[in-house]
Amino acid sequence: MPEESKDVDMEKIEYALKGKTLQVYMYLLRSRRGVGVREVQRALRLSSPSLAFHHLDKLEALGLVGKDAYGRYVVTRKVDVGVLSLFVNVLGYALPRYLFYASFFTTIVVYQLLTMSTLNLMALTVALIAATILWFETFRIWRKRPF
Structure with a gap:
């Protein structure tokens, strides 16, 4: 075609x-x-x-x-057109694509806080800002879901 x-x-x-x-x-x-x-x-x-x-x-x-x-x-x-492109189908559940990125950066923040001996303030700040933005976008997309 x-x-x-x-x-x-x-x-x-x-x-x-x-x-x-x-x-x-x-x-x-x-x-x-x-x-x-x-x-x-x-x-x-x-x-x-x-x-x-x-x-x-x-x-x-x-x-x-x-x-x-x-x-x-x-x-x-x-x-994947329109709003469908913002979701991924996992085991029959439509989840926002940003959910995985938000979880990843949240894990980095938690790991940095748990290993205080090697605390890198710059890495913690960047990961915290990224996690906050990604969680905000995830919830915003979740509220707009058409189903």
């Missing part, structure tokens, strides 16, 4: 993946198995199965989901 066609395709996907359609896609990403229309409707508290079907059909038309032999919907293509 030519690069120009891929760019147009990603723009189309990014435009379509908003609101309830994004929530349905995220639910399918979290599910380790195929899901039916009613299961999506109940899990996301949609008003009717036809609304769930509409969003699943929209995702199928975009080529992001498909049906298995039993008519259950499964993710066929994973994309």
